Amino acid sequence: MAKQKKKRNLFVRILLWFFGCILAVAALIALANVISTAIDMKFAEAIEPVAMDKQLKPVLDDETGCYTFTTDRELKVMQLTDIHLGSAFLTVANDKQVMKTVETMVRTEKPDLVIITGDAFFPVPQSGTFNNANELKLLTTMMNRLGVYWAYSFGNHEYQGFSYLDESALAERLEGCSEYCLFQRGSEAVSGEGNYAINVKNSDGVITRSLIMLDSHAYREGDKWGFSEEYDNLHADQIEWYKNTVNNLTELNKQVIAEIKDTDTRSEYAKQFSIVKSSLFFHIPLAEYKTAWENYKNNGYRDTADTRYIYGFMGEEKAPYIYCGSGDDTMFEAVLDNGSTDSIFCGHDHTNNFSFEYRGVRLTYGLSCDCLVYKNIKNLGSQRGCTLIGCGSDGSLTISPENYYQDKYDFEGKEEVTMQTLNKQQEKAGK
Secondary structure, eight states: OHHHHHHHHHHHHHHHHHHHHHHHHHHHHHHHHHHHHHHHHHHHHTOOOOOOSSOOOOEEOTTTOSEEEEOSSOEEEEEEBOOOBOOSTTSHHHHHHHHHHHHHHHHHHOOSEEEEOSOOBOOSGGGTOOOHHHHHHHHHHHHHHHTOEEEEOOOSSTTSTTSSSOHHHHHHHHTTSSTTBOOOOOOTTSSSSOOEEEEEEOTTSOEEEEEEEOOOOSBOTTOTTOTTOOBOOOOHHHHHHHHHHHHHHHHHHHHHHHTOOOHHHHHHHHHHOSSOOEEEEOSSOOHHHHHHHHHHHHTTSOOOSSEEEEEOOBOOOSTTSSOOOSSOOOHHHHHHHHOOEEEEEEOSSTTBOOEEEETTEEEEEOOBOOSSSSTTGGGBOTTBEEEEEEEOTTSOEEEEEEETTSGGGOOTTOOOOBOOOSOHHHHHTTO
C-alpha cells in the first residue's frame, strides 16, 4: 500500500509539474505578446497623416444608404490585399515591414480610397496569437492614422476557428471605427458581413461607378479550422442582393438623367450609363479565374476567343494553383446577365498577380503585402505591392499593378529582397 501511495504521489507531482510548465510557458507567451503588441501599436500610432491635395470627402447618401464620392475627375482607388498583421511575439519584425510597405505606397500614391480585399490579419498558431481583436486594432490604427478613406472586405483568416472574436464581433468593431473607415455591415438578411457599395457620382448626380464589396466567407461547413482548404463560395442571397443593388442604382441613374435639361448632355449620359457601371471586390477568387488561366495556358500561353491576357503571372507552386471556392455559385453568370460589372478584384493567392479579360469581364488579382504567411515570403519581392484603379468620370476604368520595389516607393532602410520568377513556364514562353 505504501509503495502504491508513493507511486500515486509521484504521478501527481509529475502531472502538476507538467501542467505548471504549460502554464508558465503560456504566461511567458502572453507577456511576450503584450509587449509585442505595444511595440506594434507604438509604430502604428507614430504614422503621420498623408498630405492630401484637396481630399475628396464621401457622404452617406440617404437615398441609397451608400457612402458616395462626388467628383468630375478620375477617382483614384488603391487595392491592398493579404496584409497579414500578426501583432504577436513571433511577428514584430514582419508587422513593421508590412506596415511600412502600406504606409509608403499610400503616402506615395495619395489615393482617394483604399480597398482592402481581406486577410489583413492572421490569428493562428503560426503568428503566435489567437487575438484577432488586437490585430484588428492594429489595422484600424494604421489606416486611420494615414488619414485616407478606406473600405474592407473580409477574407478567410481573420476569424477562423482559432480566433477569439467571430466575424460578427469583428464587423461590429470595424463599422464606424473612424471617419475614414467606410465599412458597412450590410443587411442582416444577407449572408456574411460587409456586403455594401460605395458609389462615385459626378456633379450632375449621375452615378459613374459603383464599387461593390462582398463577403466571400472563409471555409465550407465541416472545415471550420481550414485544414482541408475547402473554401466557401458566394451565397445565393448575396448574388440576389448584388442584382437588386445594381438594378436599383441603374433606376436611380435613369431618373437623374431624365431630369437633365440639356438635350445633348442627357443623350450622352443615357448612352454611357443606361446601366450603372460597377466593380466587385472580395477575397476568394471565382472559379472563372481558374478557367481563364487554364484557357490561356492550354493554348500555349496565347489568347483564346473568350480569354485575353493583360498582365501578370500565376505564381502559386502547388495544385490547384488558383484556390477558388470549392462549391458552385452563379456569381459570374449574374454578372454577365446583368451587364453592369466590368471588373472583379480579389486577393487570397499571394503569389498570383495576373489580370485577364474573360468573356468581357476583367478578372484581376491584387498584389499582396504578405510578409508572414508563405514560406520565406518576407525575403521575396515580385508579388508585393498594390493595384491602382482609376475610375473615370466617363465610366472608364484603368488598372495598374504597382510593385513595391520600384524606385518611386524608395525610402531609406527599405529591405533587400529577391525578385523571384513567379511562373517559369510562362516566362519561358516569352509571355
